[in-house]
Each structure stands twice: as structure tokens, then as C-alpha cells.
Amino acid sequence: MSGTLTNDDKLGNCILQVQEDLRQLKCTIESVNERGTTLDIQALDTAIGKTERSIRVRMLPHTLAKCLLSNSAHPNNRAIMHQQFGISLPDVHKRRTNTVLPVQVPVNISKYDFTILMGRTNPMATDFCHFKQSFSLCWSSVVDVLEALEKLLRDFAVPLAKVSGERLVELSHVWENGWLKAPPVTGFLSVLENWEEVLGLVLRPGQRFKGEGGIEAAAIHIQCFWRRYLARTAYLRHCQRKWAVGTIAVSWLMHTQMRHVGKALQARRFRQLENFRSRAQHLAANWKHIQSSKRTIIHIPSLGYSQSRRMNLRRYDILQNIQISRLCDIRGDPECPRHLGEDILHYYTSLLNCDSSVRRFIILTPEAIDYFPTHNMCLSTLLKYSPRTLKRIKHLIQGKQAYIVGGVAHVDDLAVADDLGVPILAPEPAIAQLYSTKSGGRRIFTEAEVDLPPGQGDIYTLNQLHGTLARLMTQNIHVQRWLFKMDSEHGGRGTAYCDTCHLNLSPTHFQQIPNVCTLTLFLQESVLLRYLDEVPEWLARYAQPAKTSCYPNWTCFLKTFLRQGGVVEAYPPSESVTCLTVDLLLEPGGEVTMLSCGDQLQGSCQLEAIGSTVPQTSVQQETLKSICMRVGQACLQRLIVGYVSVDLTTFLNRKTMEQKVWAIDLDLTYSDQLAMTQMLLMMTGGTLNCRTGCLEVPMPIQEKCSQKQPPVVNRYAVIGSHLFHSNLSMLYHNVFFMVCKAHGIGFNMKRKQGTVFALYDGSDRCTVGMITVSEDLRGALVTFARNLSVIHQEISPSKMQGETNFKELIKNIEDVLQMTVKNKVRSLEDKPVA
Template sequence: MADIPKHEDTFEDVLVQVEHDLSQLKYNVGKINVDEKGATLDIKVLDNAISRTQSSIRRHADDYLKSVNKQQLVLPAIEDLPKQTLKIYKWKPSLEGLPDVYSQKKTLDALFHETKVKPEAVESLAVTKAKGKRVQYLPEDELQPVIKPSLLRMSIQHNIMTLQPRPELHWSKKELDFKPEKKSKCQMDSQTRPRRKVGESKHLFTSLPSLPSQITVSDRMDQMEIQATTSFVTEETEDQSEDAQTSTFTIVNGKIDPMAKDFICFKGRFSWCWSSVVEVLEDLTKLLREFAVPLAKVDGDNFIQLCPSSDYGYSKTLSKATLFSLLQNKGDVLELVSRPGQRYRGEGGRDAAATRIQACWRRYFNRTSYLCYHHRKNAAEVISMSWLLHYQRCQVKKDLQAKRFRQLENYRNRAEHLAENWKHIRSSKRTIIHIPSLGFSQSWRQNTRKYDILQNIQITRLCDIRDENVEVIYICPVHLGEDILRYYDNFLSRNGADSSTSQDLLCNKRFLILTPEAVDHFPTRNMCLSTLLKYSPSTLKQIKRQIQGKWAYIVGGVGHEDDLDVADELDVPILGPEPAVSQLHGTKSGGRRIFSEAGLEVPPGQGDVYALNQLYETLAELITQNIHIQRWLFKINVQRRGRDTAFCDVCHLRCYSWALQRYQYFGPDLYHSKWVQEFVMQKYLEEIPEWLIYYTQLAKCSRFQSWSEFMKFFLRQGGVVEAYPPSENVTHMTVDMLLEPSGEVTLLSWGDQLHGYCHLDIVGAIIPKTSVHLEILHSICMHVAHVCQQKCIMGYVSVGLATFVDHSTMKQKIWGIDLEIGFSDQLAMTQMLLMATGGTLNWHTGCFEVPMPVKEKCSEQEAAAKHLVDSRYAVVGIHLFHSNLSMLYHSMFFKMCKYNYIEFNKKENEGTVFALYDSSERSTIGMIAVSEDLQGALVTFAQNLSVIHQEILSSKKEEETNFKVVITNIEDMLEMIIQNKNQLMD
């Protein structure tokens, strides 16, 4: 065995001397009064001390390492082992509690990125126990990390800076310093204990300067040993090993006891980053004092993750949640802190409470002021916007009124010009713009089904071209298919009229069918045709090109304000009254007033009913005064053709039989006295509301499904209550006449009405009329036309009359029941009848005359020279409906009719002619049956309906049709005609 070198170690003395120099330096620094004026701190003194310390440590460390490397270790003798009384402890550091040098290396690499360590500058690392006079060295080949002298110097400077007093803390400088002359208990005990060999002592947490990022480790075990060696130093005895491994200390009432063992151990563990720890502790203690936390235990292990991994030195402060996470008893602390008002029990609580109260008050005051301001601002905005909208609305209203007034003035000027030149226009070539518009109110239009088809029923206006001087531009409310266009083209061509159904701008034919482009933009709005044409600039331009340089005027339907707009745009007159006049006198109530002024007898009734109480009182009074009337009708002002009418029979009134007894008891003269009728009227008034609800029937249920719906619309639009003629045989007839602008009156069509479901549902007419004498009819029409002209009504007017035999006098009575202003459906179908037969309606004879068929012995020229004519009768069906018709295309329908010999014979002027209305649904058609006598026309019409019904009848589908009802009514009429003939023969 080699001899053990016996020389005295002076390395520990050097370390003691260094510590003494540092203490002396600290004492000198402490004597400097920074507050004194002119006092300065000499940095050179610090620099000299650090340099001297560095050189001395380097020199002695090199000598010591050389001596240790040459020293041979001698194992103790075997016989000496039992004599040893000192227990040898093996050094087994806990690898789980070791700090991660690799993560610290990255952090220090960022902190000391300017310092680079070269591999050749390797120096030995000494871990010493200063107070125990025992030094432990590591072998040089196992010490892979290299510490540069400049880095060691920076570490010593950093430790010196941590010893300087911090004015922000609440403890003094002396309380935070480790003074060399004062020894802790663990240090004093360590001097009385025997020395231990390398690896036998326990390790206490002491931090040396961290290694640069360029340091490399050979393998995983070497790295773990180096980390354990460089991070831990044996400093305490066996009984204090547990305190060395723990880093928890207590904060009482927000203050730290610097002399407490736990805090001293904690400070020794974090001395390498004490500046960051102090800043964290400052914030933590301040937070605990603010919330008056009596006891808080700080978990030092969290500082390992918090301090090295966060750039706390560069941030202002940590969040409260982060600070509370450093506590072991954070659950109790958070429970205490979360108590209401706990913040105001701690340090500065009164100021914080005052600040909070003032802030809340200022917030409430400012918030209230802002809400008041915001409310006033919103109110001002609403008022200003309302006023602006009101002003704009008034301005637009004024502009519209001015525009309407201008259009009305233009209409009147053009009407005067039309009246002055009417005779010249009638005798010269002219263009008629037919617009079959139904300008009803919006509510009425929205509640009407198939409104476009109803407007297109008058497509037979095309037959006005039978006058050689007339060209027709027909505005169609629906898109017609090629089948319908080809049908009317062939029909008009066969009857000697050139035609064109194409929309070519260069066509010069005598009629043109145009569909406004706005039909595609408003498919579900049920807008009247005039409005659609108003919003169709392309169609208006095309009409302008067609009428340029020609006499032209507009023939409309039911008047609407947009008629004036269209006429103003086209700069043509309207053959009709002003829209306001038409809407005033074209209603049921207006017709009653005109008939009364014309001296025509009207049914007992009352017009302009707009309230429910008014309806009850009026009805009770009428029933009382007209006790023989069995049925009362309720008509809406804006309805046409008798549709959408309700009726109720008085036989359902419980007091009606009692009223008849009163009438028979008092007699006709005394019964009409006021005191008798007042009592009867009171009885009626009590029963009428219930009577109307349970016994009122609707003539046609296409629009309204119940009495309540009908009554709601009746009171909104206004209506008429009038009596139905008190007879079983009542004949209704319609007369169409033209009130020319020049003042003349021309009768254009007359015929008895053909009814459907009841006498109020008009589906067609029988031409010519047979129920009223011609002279009486002419007189009535002239009187009505004279009153209409006084009301500024011109154009086409239809008069509806009802004739029956009064059983009390056995004389014929004629009541005026309906007045319609505008081109009627009957007149449109009459034009088609005259076009198909080439005949005329002779006003003087009252007959429907057609040219006599040409025989073989008589040429056409001779027949024309002799004016040979023959009379015909025609049954015209305008609104014939069958749901199964939609299953057949028009081509198949005509083939079916031809197969069943349903066609028109042009030579004989007998047969059947159809009118088609639409290409999509195809469920509504018009039909005209012509024959030599009335009985033959009725039979032909009924047979045609029966054959068509049998051909399209389907057993799988339930049809909706009025064919059966019309056939039944025609059969009743035929029976009546046969009975009349038999009576005449007898």
C-alpha cells in the first residue's frame, strides 16, 4: 500500500478567509449612508475583492486537486472494523427530488447567452463544508461540466447583491443575512461530530451557480450524478436530514420570520435565484396582509417550477391565482379570501373600502347619468326619425296626389278630345287596347282564387276585329300556350280576319296578344291587370310602337287608379269613367241609387250597410214592412255576376207565423201603422241574430266558407240588404249598352240569364231575350243611361233586371237589381257569337239575325242583294267548370268533341263554339250553342254538356263541376217551354 500523504489542507481556510472578506465588505457597504449628499459607493473595492477571491480559489483548487489525484486511498483493516464506533452512512441521494439541470441549463442559457464556455477551459468543481473543516473533491475525469472563472465571478456578484438590503421588504437587512459569526444549531452540531468520508454524509440543499447551456454529459448516469453532486452539499447532521429535504416555511399574519429554521433552509435552497424569490415573496406577503390571512404555509417545491421557468424579473406582477398556488393550505386560504369583505379587514382595508364605495357610487352616478342621456338620445333619435319619416311620407303623399291630379287632368283633357272626335274615330281606322282589369280592393283580390283566370275570361274581346277598321291589342293576364294561340288564330282567320298571336314587333296584323312581364314577378299577389301593365316597361314600349300615328283608346274593366297611370304613359284616352266615379256608382248600393233616380222600381231593401247593429235593425224593419217577402238577400258592394251572395228565408223565424196572424187581424191598412209595426219589429229584432247564424246560406262557397267570414267581409266592404222577388218563376236578364262620349246610347247585347247552383249564380245567358217586351226594355235602358251620363259615367254599362208576375195584380214587374260599369263577360261572349255567325242583334226587332244559308239556286251575291237573313237563338255558357277537364289537353278535347259531332257548321250557322281561357289548369271553358229556335239551342247545349261529362267522367276521382246543375236548370226551362206551347195551342 502506498503511503498516505500527510499535509494540512488549507483550502477550507481560504474559503473562511473569503467569507471573512465578504463579511468585511458587507460591513463597509453597510456603513455607507446613501442618503448623505455626496456619498458614493466605490465599485472598485468590490471588483478587487472578487478578483482576489477568484484567483485564490483557482490556485488552491488546482493544488488541492493535484494532491488528491495523487493520493492513494487505503481501506481499513478487517480487525479494526469492530473497533469502529462511528456508523458509516452511504450516500444515496434521492433522484426524484433532484432538480432538472437540463431545464435549468436552458434557462441559464437564455440568461447568460453572451457567455460561452470552451471545452479546454475546464476547471475542477469543489463542494466544501466550510464550518466542519471537511473538504470533499470529485475526480477530475468524472467532472464533465466546466465553470469558467468569469461565470463564477458573476455568481459571487449575484450572491453579494442578494445580501444587500431591499427597501421593499418589511424585514430588516440583518434579518435576511447569513452572518458568518453567528452559527446555527445545525452548524454548531456539525463541529462536535467526527469527520466523514466521501459519500457517507447526507446532503443539504445548497445552490451553486447553474451551468451554461453548452455543457454536455456523457451518459444518463453521469448526468444524474453530476446534477446531484453540483446541487447538494452535506451540511446537517443525521437528526436534521428531514428538515434539509423540506422547503416549506410559514408566513404568519403576512410576515416572514427570517430567523426561522424553515425559512433559513428555504433561503439556502434558493440562494442562486434569491432576487426572483424575494420579488415573489414580496407580492405574496403583501397579498396575505391585504386579506388578513393569519397563517399560510408556502410550498417551496412550487418555486422550482415558478422561479427558473418564468421571466418574473421582466414582468410586473404575478396573478393572485398563481400566488395562492404556492401555498400548501391554499384551500383554507382561498375559503378565507372568498368571504365577503375579507379584503377590507387586512392592510389598507379602510382605504380599499373607501375606494370601492367611491368607485361604486361614481359608477352608479355615471351609469345613471349615461342611461338618462342614452334614453334622451334614443328618444331624440326616435322623434327625429319619426318626424323625418312623417315628413317624407307627407312629401310622397303630396307628390302622389299631385301626380294623380295631373293624371286626372290629362284624362279629362283626353276625354274631351275623344268626345269631340268620336264620330270621326268610329268611322276611321283605330286601335282598341283591351285591358280586362278587375280593379277591386286589395282585400277582395287576395281572397279570390284564380284571379288571373277571372280577368282572362274576356279574351273573346279579340272578336272586335270583325269591324274592318278595328285593330285590337289584347293585354293578357296569363301566359297562353301555343294551343290556345293557334286556336284563336284559326278561329279569327276562318271568319275573315287577319291575325297574329306572335309578339313580333314588326307584325302588322289586326290583333296582337301581349302578356306583361310583371306577371312573372308577382305570381301570387293577385294584382289587377292595370297594375301589372304599369310595372311592365317593355310591354308599354311595345304598345307605343304599335299605336304610333294611329287613333287609339283604352277599353278597361273595373276601374282602378292605375288605369290613369297607364293611359298617361301611353298618352291615349280611356273609354270609361274616372276610377273614383266607377268605384262610387259601380257598387250594389250605387246601382240602387241610380235606379231610384231613373224611376225604375228596385227591390225593398237598404244599401250602404256597414255595421252589425245597423244590419239587424234594417233587416227587422224590412221584414216587418214587407211581410210577404219570403227570402232576403245580402250582397257585398264590390261583387259581380251575383256570386258571393248570401240569403236567408223568413220561414225559419219563430215569430213569423205570429206576425202573419197580426197582419190578418189588423188588415193591410192598419198593420202598416207605426204603433203596430213597432211591437212586431221588436220581436224580430230579438230573434234575427240567432236566425242569421243558423239559417243563412251562401249562394257560392268559392270564397267564404261560413257566415262569420262572409259577415266580416260584408261589414268591411259594405253591402246591400234587399228582397228576392216573391214569385216562383223569376227571370233575370242583362242588357249591355255603350254610353258613347258624344252622348249617344247604343244597345249592344241583351239576354236572359242562365243560372247555376241557384238564381244568384250566373253562368251564362240566352240570346236574345224573351222575357220582357222590347219597348219597355228600351225605355228602361234609356232612363238608366240618362242618369249615368249625369253622373259622368261613359263607356260600357251593364244593367241587371229581374222580371216576375205579381200575384196580387197579375201584372209583370221589373226590378232593377244590378248595375255594373265596364266591359261585361256577356258582352265579350256576344262578340264571339257575332263573329262566329256573322250575324247582328237587331235592336228594332229584338232578334238575333244571321245571313240566310246560300242555296244552290241562289248565289251569294243575290242573297246579299236581297238582304236575306234568318233568325237564330243562342245559349251562351260563360263560366262552365269541370275539374276533370284538366286531364285533357285542348287538342284531345277538340278531337273528342269532333268525334261526338260537337262542332260548328259555318254554312248553316248552327252548332257549337268553345272559348278557352288558360293553358295550365284548363278546368274552366266557355261554350256557345246556336240553333234555329230556342228549344233546339237549349237541347244542343244540354246534350253537349252531357256528352263531355260522360267522356271525362272518372270513377277513381270525385269531380267538381256545375255541368249537372246547368243541365237540370235547362231541363226545367224546356218543360216550361213545352207547357207554354201546349197552352197556346189550346
């Protein structure tokens, strides 16, 4: 085998020598030509070319055997030979009997490996010289790849690289034929035997900067990154500024549009307010004529509370439906915030037909209720966004005297009235919101010069609360309970209380002192200092909301109390306290009329009324009329007209045994009691004589009776407008009335007594109203309590009692009955014997 290699080397050297001689011959001839000697250069050049081609053809089989077949006859080599030399070689991978190779392939072929140290090839190394001689025919293309590989190794400071000559030649052919213009690093490393070591070195961070030109490469790299950082920073700053400019532009456009819309709305509301005032003047000037002529009343029982309060109220739509019994006092069109259903419409139609006078009523529901089912909008707002309903109302009131009776005032009342072109029997929304608060009511009562509980309004800070309460407690040492009322809440929702018995310096220490005025100035100052020190902890430990379902503890209550503002008031210092409600009509002409009066019935919360007894029997009628007239005139002086309800509380002074009456609340709205009273008057056909304090009911004359009965008799009624039982939802209204009829619960039209119900909702059915009428107050109370007990037993299985206020109301009625018996016995004992 070594002999074969030696012969091959000699043959190769011979061929190289022949080529060198021919080249020198050609150079000699050209030099002779330059000296002027005449030679046939073309013929000689042709001869030299033929000689080179002959030598190349003769040496081709030997070279092919070394260059190609030694590499396992790769298929790409056949294509290379065809392109380089125009020779088609057989496919040695196909074993065919009729194909023979033209050369003998040695058994073992050398790989022609050589070594590159520090990125440079040693041209005198034996392995490299052997490789160079073996691939001399294609050396021009191999040199380019080799130089690129050396440069790569120098750039990355590779100390040692073992090159596979065959793979280097293959890569050179690929590169030369344009298959890959610029091989990647992995392409160069594929020709190395130790490519894994070299690849690990090349991929090492910072290795490029250790090789040839590393300092310049590092500088370029740093400059590249720095310039990229500067460019990116500038770009991001530009994007940020561009975004800011866009945001500012959009914000400015939105601000401009909102300002334009705000000005338009402000101008529109100002125009609506001016129209409201103009129509209010016309209503006041023609009130007597309007009252005495045929008219249309548009009842809109809207609860225009603030948005936060509306969203926190349970069954807000049903609360607005509670005053559906207003239809018993109208000859016009009421608005309802909830679809009633055919059963309720049929019920009220039948109810109104019981009256001998013809009453025409139309119940309309705004179509906007279907578009805003979860927004808890007040009825005026829903009507504002209901053009079809407004159009129908316009058609119904066309050419008639008409005015609106609303509920809790809202700014959208003006929009509805302006669209319909009718006046509102109510004060301006701003005035109503100012004086319908607890603090505003105290200002009205103070101007009216009526008695009111010791207290202070317009409290907004904790220090103000503590200081005011300590001062009031010092001035009223006999008060045993203090109340805290939120300005914007009504009933027991926004009320809390705290008893003074938990104080270290309680009123029991001053039992021997008949009046606080007897305290010396020094003693008053010392008591005030004691209270200032003790009140904060006393409130934090013992104050509690009246309805824990709304505010679970004092902390939650206090947070809302200070945000809305509120009042501190004394609770009557007596064991027997009665509250009553009086409904007034402040006519635009300046008259004050009492429409209804009733003693309140409380449920579980003693500060929340869920019913009343009509007429009231706790205050002398002259005293009641005097208080109401003064409050009404004070309201009229502040341009408050329409329906107003006044809450009073009465108790006996334990020292003088005189009756005291305090004004405790003022609501500038059509009350639930008044709505139920209108239903009571319609069913009985009677009138509530507020001058005498009697419910006068005309009785039909019986022709068969020898003695004529008096045409008018007195009746007493118990009204419950907020009766709630969760199990009522299981019964449809027709089934409910069948149950009531089976137990004898109904109304006798001939005797003008019995029970009548007010239905509010056809789907929920959990809340109802009830009125019981009897010949005396005790009978009405007993009937009311019996009805509640029967209904509760019928709809409440033993394992499902449900959520209800029936039980508390029954207990309250029992207490009232016991108190009535005690008062009757006391009056008999005080009566002188003839």
C-alpha cells in the same frame, strides 16, 4: 445525519460572522479617514474584496448542494447558477459515465417548509430561521416574493398557509430574472402546501373585504361599480339618444322624400285626369264621326279590383282572359294579361277567318307579366310597367282614330291612356268606383225611378244592420228571404241570405193580412220590437253565405261585410224567379244603345250567373227598353259613359198575378256576356235586334232550290262563359277538339247553328266558354246540356270525377226546360177556343 446538519450550521454561522467582521472593519477604516488619519483605503478595500470572494468560492460547493440539488436538480437551477455565479453545472438528468458531480448530495433533503399565520411570518420561528439561513445567498430576491405572498394572505384574511421553501425560491428566481413581472394569484398559491384550501378561501365571494384594508377595498369596489353603472347608463342613454336622432333624421328624410314623391305623383295624376277629361270632351264632340269612320279600338280587359280582392281571387289572370272574345268586335289591338300560346292564337285566327269581312287583330301581352308573376296586378298596371308594349301600341295607332275600351276602372287606366295619348270610353275611375258598388247602384236606380227590391244601402255597423233589417221586415212582412250583399263584390262571392221561416214571428202569421198598410200603428211598433229583439240571434244561427268556398260561415262573411259596407235587400217573394242581364252602351254623345240581353243561367249558387240564353224571353221588350233607357240616362247625368250592364229580376206577384221587374245590380264595365255575344254575332253573321228581342241571322240562298228561303231567320243561343272542369287540364286543345268532333260537337256555317268554344288559357285549360245556337230555345238548351254531359263522361273516370260546375248547370237547364213546358201548356189552356 444530524451531525452533518450541525456542522453545516456552524460553518454557515462562521461565514456570516466573517462577513460581519469585514463589514465592521470597513466601517472603522472609513471613520478613521473622516478623522483625518491617512490610510491606503484602496489597497485595504481590495484586500477585503479578495477575502470575500475567497470565502464565497470556498463555501460555494456546500451551498449549491443544499440550495439546488436538494430540489431534484431542476434544469432551471443550472441556468440560474450560470447567470448568478458564472458556473456551469453538469446535467444530472443525463446518466453519462464521464460526468461526476463535484459535491455529495445527501440522500434526504429537507423541504424547508414554514408556516404563515394571518398573513405574517414569525421571524423567530425555527422553521423560518432554518429556511432563511439555508437560502441566505439569494435572500434579497426571496424577501420580495415573501412580502408579496404575505400581503396576498393578509388581503384575503388567510388564517394559515404552509409554504414550501424550495418552490418559493424558484418563484423568486423567476420573478427576479424578469420572466414574470407580476405573478398571478395562482402563481403565489403554487408555493403553498395547502394551496387548495387557500384557493377556495381566496375565491370565496367577499373574502377580499375581510382582510387587510378590506373596508377601503370594499369602498373602492363599490365606487368602481357605481361609477361604471353611471358611465354605462350615461353611455346607453347617449346611444339611445343617438339612435333616436338617427331614426328621426332618417324618418324625416324618408317623410320628406315620400312627401316630395307623393306631391309629384299627385301632380302627375291630376295632369293625367285633366288630359283624360280633355280627351273625353273631344271624344264626345266627335263621336258620330269616329263611329262612322275607320278606327282602332284598344281593348284592355282589366279587372281593376282592390288589392285585397285581387289577391283572394283564384285564377285571377284567367278571369281577365275570359273576355278574349272581344276580338270578335274589334279592328285594333287587344291586350291580354296572360301568354295565350300558339294553339289558342291559331284557333282564333281560324275562327275569325270564317267571317267574310276582313278583320285584323293583334294580341299583345305586356312584358311586365314575367317580372310580377305572383302579384295579381290588373292588366292596366302591367301595361303601365311595360314600356316595350306601350311603344309598339304607339307605333300601331300612329295617325289613326283610336280609343281605349277598358274593364273594371282603375287609376292606372289614366296613366296608360296619357302615355298613349288616346281617350278612354269609360267614366273617371273615382266615379266608376263610387257607382259600381251595390249601394251606388241603388242610388242610380232610385234616381232613374225604376222598381228595386225593398232594402237599404251603405250599412257599415252591426247595430245599423240589425235596426235596418228589423224595420224592413216590419214593412215587408211577406218577404221570405233577405239578402246581404257586399258593396265591392260581384256575383255570388259577396252575398249571403237568411230565411224568415226560422223566425218565431214568421210571415205565416200574417197570411190573413193582404197588405202591411192594414196593420195598426200599435201592431207595427210591437212587431218592430219583436224583430229588434229576435234578429241578432236569428242571423247568428241561420244566416249563411251563398258561396261557402269564399266565406265558410256567417261570422267570416259579416266581418268583411261591415268592413266594406253593403246592402240589405229582399229576395223576390215568389217560387218562380228569373234574372236577366242587359248590356248598354252609353255613348259620349248622349245616346243609350242596347247591345245584348239574356236570361241568366245559375250554377250551384242561385245568386251567381255562369251563363245566359240569348235573346231574353222573360220580360216584354217595351218594358225592358223603358227600364234600360231610364237607367242609362241617370248614368249619363252622372258623367258615366261607356259600357254598362244592368241586372234585373222578374217574377209574378202572387196577389195580383202581375209581372214585377226589379233592378238589382249595376256594373260599369264591359261584361262577359257582351264579349261572348260578340263572338256569337261573328259566328252567325247576325244581329241582335233589341227592339224586337230577336237574334236575326242571314241565311245563304240556295240556287238549286226552287223556292227561295227567307234571307233572315231567328236563332236562339245559350252562352256559358265560366265553364270549369279540373279534368280538362289533362287534354290538350287539339285532343279536346278531336273528342268533340267524334261526338258531333261542332258548328255548321251553312245552317248557322251548332257549337263553338272560347279558349282562355293554353297551360291551365280548366276553364272554357261555350256557345250553342239552334232554331229554338229548347234546342239550344238541349244541345248545351248534351255537350256538357258528353264532355264530362269523356274526361271523368269513375274514380276521378274532378271539380266542376257542369252538373249544377245541367240540372239548372233541366229545370228551365220543365218550366218552359209548363208555361207553354199554361198558354195553350188560357188561349180562347174559336
